[in-house]
Amino acid sequence: MKRLLTLGILAQLALSTASFAQTKVVAHRGAWKHTGAPENSIAALKEAIKMGCEGSEFDVHMSADSVLFVNHDADIQGLPIERTSAKQLSAVKLSNGETLPTLEAYLKEGIKQKKTRLVLEIKPSAVSKERGIALTRKVVAMVNALKAAPKVDYISFDYDICKEITKIAPKATVQYLNGDKTPDELLADGIHGFDYHYSILKKNPSWIKEAKSKKLITNVWTVNDEKDMDWLISEGISLITTNEPELLIQKLRK
Template sequence: MTPDAREPFVVAHRGASAERMEHTLAAYELALEQGADGVECDVRLTRDGHLVCVHDRTVERTSNGTGLVSEMTLEQLRELDFGGPGRPATVLTLGELITLVLDWRARPTKLFVETKHPVRYGGLVENKVLAELQRFGIASPPSADHSRAVVMSFSATAVWRIRRSAPLLPTVLLGDSSVYLGGGAATTVGATAVGPSVKTLREHPELVDRAAAAGRATYCWTVDDQEDVALCRDLGVSWLATNHPGRTKGWLAAV
């Protein structure tokens, strides 16, 4: 995951989440069908130690249930509907998403896994993520460029844990402060990329060049407007995350 002079690669943010409920199998299948170069997910640990693709601490916003993810078992989560009206769907595990991505034969697709912090299980989340990637044979790539997985976090400590245990696995230090991203945090933890929001990128377009000068790629989130897609392309952003992967691919192809 090195700085790239080509147009940005398109990452489906929680799947094709503008058209399907986020983090559902249907959202990721649609994103792959639309030609996404990568797919992004957030992961949390259940009470019985399973990694599930859920953004929030609670399930209220994205399911028909209530409660904290960390206080529920996988079996309890499976009883909830995460698909919404007309498209019932059970909670998606990280293992199920990895299987989908690796089985997709149309093109190689990267998986971007974001670990959430602070959480009650602390560094166990990163340990579990690495164990799951290892189970599928993608935790120790021959190089960062050939990796099928990327691990991201807003927590510098979480990124450091990954770099210490899997030095060739690409990592993204997410953040919304230009000083934070441009300073020593990414260097200290050895992140291979920085991840500003598109709002930060508009205010500080120099971030991309500063990251490239340090040998780092740029991952920008969440890019849904055509003007912002063009900005990412013009600045040389390596990866952009969007809720509209198909539409974004079309905009980039039309230039």
């Protein structure tokens, strides 16, 4: 009997450890905050890979002449990306001297390795819904042309963009960002999971277990506070997107 009880306790501990081990780290805009690399730069991607992050998140916009660039904001150094030519954008230098990366250059660097996933956020167009869909199709075409698809996960705040990806890239993994869809709604539309702000999940804590029970991906952004990290880990979240990947990696190794 004592041996059975001991085995039971060990099994419970193993399950507990496994639930914590499931949480993985996604570097938000790459690993930049403590490395000196600019956000969304190829240098920040390299740092995230070097750290062993599960994923490195980055954002994609389309220039006025339909070239794809990596940058978080809709403008860079006073230039609105959607209304600026690729020639002008290619002249922009980041703080480390790196040229504003094109999606092509970013993906080519990202697929040199095998351990870190490329979490590609397609930004909604400020010009029109149609342009956002055109951006989406161009992004997916480039990912496929570079044979990067096995390393890429897609995310977007625009639900129509998410649904478009599921149509044109049925094998791709897609997560929705905006936080206004339940796990059941995501499942019904063929979206593979959510990547919601942590405040959404604090208001709807049951969504984590509900989504996992339906085999949906559970991701959360942008979590930089240790207490929030601890809560999400205890709830069994699969992925945490953070500006503090070093801190989260250290926490998960304890």
